[in-house]
Amino acid sequence: MRGLTVMLLWVIVTSLAIARDEAAVKLNSEAPVAITRIDAQTILVDFGKVAFGNLKLRMPAGSHGSLTVHFGEALKNGRIDRKPPGTVRYAMAKVPAGGASSVVVAPPADGRNTKQPEAVLTPTEWGVVLPFRWVEIEGWPGEPAKDDIVRQSAWLASWDDNAALFQCSDEMLNRIWELCRYSIKATSFAGIYVDGDRERIPYEADAYLNQLSHYATGNEIAMARATFDRLMDHPTWPSEWGPHMVFIAHADWMHTGDAKWISPRYEKLKRKMLSERVGPDGLVTSNAKQIGHDDIVDWPVDERDGFVFTATNSVVNAFHLAALGQMKDLADAVGNRRDVADFGERYAKELAIYQKSMFDPARSVFRDGVGTVHASLHASLFPLAFGLAPEASRPAVAKWLAGRGMACSVYGAQYLLEGLFENDQADAALRLMTAPGDRSWRHMVESGTTITWEAWDQRFKPNQDWNHAWGAAPANLLPRYVIGAQPLAAGWKRTLIKPHVATLTSAKGKVPTPLGPVLVDWKTNPSFMISIRLPKGMSAKVELPATPDSKGAQSAGKPIAAHREGAWWILDSDLTKDAVLEVK
Numbered sequence: 017m018r019g020l021t022v023m024l025l026w027v028i029v030t031s032l033a034i035a036r037d038e039a040a041v042k043l044n045s046e047a048p049v050a051i052t053r054i055d056a057q058t059i060l061v062d063f064g065k066v067a068f069g070n071l072k073l074r075m076p077a078g079s080h081g082s083l084t085v086h087f088g089e090a091l092k093n094g095r096i097d098r099k100p101p102g103t104v105r106y107a108m109a110k111v112p113a114g115g116a117s118s119v120v121v122a123p124p125a126d127g128r129n130t131k132q133p134e135a136v137l138t139p140t141e142w143g144v145v146l147p148f149r150w151v152e153i154e155g156w157p158g159e160p161a162k163d164d165i166v167r168q169s170a171w172l173a174s175w176d177d178n179a180a181l182f183q184c185s186d187e188m189l190n191r192i193w194e195l196c197r198y199s200i201k202a203t204s205f206a207g208i209y210v211d212g213d214r215e216r217i218p219y220e221a222d223a224y225l226n227q228l229s230h231y232a233t234g235n236e237i238a239m240a241r242a243t244f245d246r247l248m249d250h251p252t253w254p255s256e257w258g259p260h261m262v263f264i265a266h267a268d269w270m271h272t273g274d275a276k277w278i279s280p281r282y283e284k285l286k287r288k289m290l291s292e293r294v295g296p297d298g299l300v301t302s303n304a305k306q307i308g309h310d311d312i313v314d315w316p317v318d319e320r321d322g323f324v325f326t327a328t329n330s331v332v333n334a335f336h337l338a339a340l341g342q343m344k345d346l347a348d349a350v351g352n353r354r355d356v357a358d359f360g361e362r363y364a365k366e367l368a369i370y371q372k373s374m375f376d377p378a379r380s381v382f383r384d385g386v387g388t389v390h391a392s393l394h395a396s397l398f399p400l401a402f403g404l405a406p407e408a409s410r411p412a413v414a415k416w417l418a419g420r421g422m423a424c425s426v427y428g429a430q431y432l433l434e435g436l437f438e439n440d441q442a443d444a445a446l447r448l449m450t451a452p453g454d455r456s457w458r459h460m461v462e463s464g465t466t467i468t469w470e471a472w473d474q475r476f477k478p479n480q481d482w483n484h485a486w487g488a489a490p491a492n493l494l495p496r497y498v499i500g501a502q503p504l505a506a507g508w509k510r511t512l513i514k515p516h517v518a519t520l521t522s523a524k525g526k527v528p529t530p531l532g533p534v535l536v537d538w539k540t541n542p543s544f545m546i547s548i549r550l551p552k553g554m555s556a557k558v559e560l561p562a563t564p565d566s567k568g569a570q571s572a573g574k575p576i577a578a579h580r581e582g583a584w585w586i587l588d589s590d591l592t593k594d595a596v597l598e599v600k
Contacts, residue, residue, distance in 0.1 A: 212481030273507020326385035418444035
C-alpha cells in the first residue's frame with residue numbers, strides 16, 4: 017500500500033512538473049561597415065545597424081595611456097550623441113593601453129536593467145552588453161583595420177536570415193518589413209522577449225506581438241515558450257495583459273499543433289481570462305483601482321484617443337471574450353470536453369450581452385463602456401480584430417476605423433491593422449503603414465532607425481526605447497495578409513492563402529512553418545496570377561482577389577471550380593500540391 021501511495025505521488029508530481037524550454041543565444045562577431053577619422057586622436061566606427069553587444073579590440077601598436085570608447089545609438093552633428101533623449105543609449109568606457117593584445121570593452125552594467133529582480137540577465141561570461149550602432153574611440157593611433165574592432169553582437173543561436181522573405185512593388189513596404197524583421201532578430205539577445213533596454217523585463221502584450229512577428233520571420237519556438245513560462249511565474253499588472261497569455265498559448269498551438277506543451281499549463285492558464293471579474297450581468301467589471309490604473313487600453317496614456325474609463329468598458333470586455341473563445345480551442349486541444357462545452361456556452365451568451373451593451377448600431381461603433389456615449393478608436397478596433405462586432409456591421413466598423421487613422425500606439429496598431437485587413441480594408445491598412453507624418457512605420461524608416469521604437473516618436477513618449485520589438489507588427493502583418501499565408505488548422509496542417517492586393521502590383525514571400533516554408537509569388541498585370549508552393553503534409557484553402565469583371569479562376573489555362581463571395585474567388589477544393597493559378 018505504501019509503495020502504491022509513493023507511486024501515485026510520483027505520478028502527480030511528474031504530471032505537475034513543466035519542462036522549461038530554453039532559447040539559446042550567442043555572441044556573433046561583426047566587422048564595421050565604415051571607419052572614419054574625425055581628428056588626429058579620434059575615430060568613428062559604424063556597424064551599420066544597432067545590436068546588443070560589446071566590443072572586442074585588438075589593441076593598436078604605439079598606443080599610450082588609455083583609449084576612451086564611446087558607445088551610442090544616436091548621432092548628432094556627425095558625432096555620437098552624449099546626451100540622447102529618453103532611454104536612447106549612450107555609454108563610455110576607458111581601456112588601459114599596453115596590456116593584453118586583445119580586450120573586450122564594455123561600460124559598467126546599468127542598474128536599471130540588471131539589478132531589479134524581474135530583469136532578464138545575459139550570461140555572465142559575455143560581460144556587459146548594450147545596444148549601440150556607433151563607437152567613437154579616442155587615442156587610437158594610425159588607421160585601424162576592420163578586424164581590429166569587432167562588435168560581439170548577441171542574438172538567437174538558431175537565427176537564420178534566410179528563413180523568411182518579403183518583397184513587393186512598394187519599396188517603402190519592403191524597407192518597413194526589413195526594419196521589423198531585423199528588430200525581431202536584434203531584440204532576441206536575452207533569449208526572452210523583453211520590452212527593450214530600459215527594463216529588460218517581459219510583459220505579456222509585448223511578448224505576444226513579438227511572438228507573432230518571430231514566427232513570421234524565423235524557425236524558433238523556444239523563445240516564446242520560455243517567455244510564457246516566465247510570465248506565468250512573474251505576471252505583470254495591466255488588466256488586458258493577462259488574456260494575452262491565452263493568445264500566446266493559442267498562437268503556439270496553431271503554429272506547432274503541440275498539445276503536449278499546452279496540457280500541463282492548461283489549468284493555470286484558465287485563470288488568465290478575467291473570469292473572476294465577470295458580474296451577474298455577464299460583463300467584466302472594474303473597481304476603482306482597475307479604472308484608475310490597471311485597465312490600460314493603450315500605452316502610452318496619451319495614445320488612448322480620449323477613451324472614457326467606466327466600471328464596465330469595451331476594451332477589457334473584448335479581451336475577456338477573445339481569451340474565452342481561444343480557451344475553448346485549447347480545451348479541445350487537450351481533450352477537456354466539459355470545458356469545451358462550458359466555454360462555448362459562456363462565449364455565446366456573453367458575446368450577445370457585450371454587443372447589446374456596447375455596440376451602437378446607429379453609428380456602427382462601440383462605445384467606450386456602459387455609462388458613456390464616447391466612442392474612441394480603441395473601443396471598436398479591438399472587438400473588430402477579435403471578431404466580436406456584429407457580422408453585418410463589420411464593413412461599416414472597418415470603414416469608420418479606416419477614416420480615423422492611426423489614433424493609437426504601435427501596440428494598438430497590431431490589432432487595428434488586423435481588423436482592417438480582415439474586413440477588406442487592405443488599402444487603408446497599407447496607407448497607414450506608409451503614411452507621411454510621425455505616426456507610421458515610414459516615419460521610423462525615414463528617421464534612420466534600424467530597430468523599431470517603443471512609440472511612434474519621441475514626442476509621444478519622451479522616455480522611449482529605440483529597441484522595442486512590440487513596434488515590429490508589419491513583420492507578421494505583411495506575410496499574413498499581403499503574401500496571405502496563415503494557419504487554419506493547428507500545426508499548419510491546413511493553411512489559408514488569401515493575398516490582399518490593395519494597390520500593389522506584385523509581391524512574393526517565404527513564410528516559415530514547422531512543416532517547411534510556404535512560398536507565394538503573385539502579380540496583377542495583366543491579370544492576377546499566383547504561384548503557390550506548399551511543404552509536404554500541408555493543404556491550403558485558397559481565396560483569390562476578384563475584380564468586378566473577373567469570371568473565375570484557372571490553372572494551366574483551364575477553369576477550376578471556384579465560387580465568388582464578395583471580393584474573393586474561393587476555390588471549391590483545397591490545394592494539396594504546388595500550383596500556378598490565374599484569375600480572369
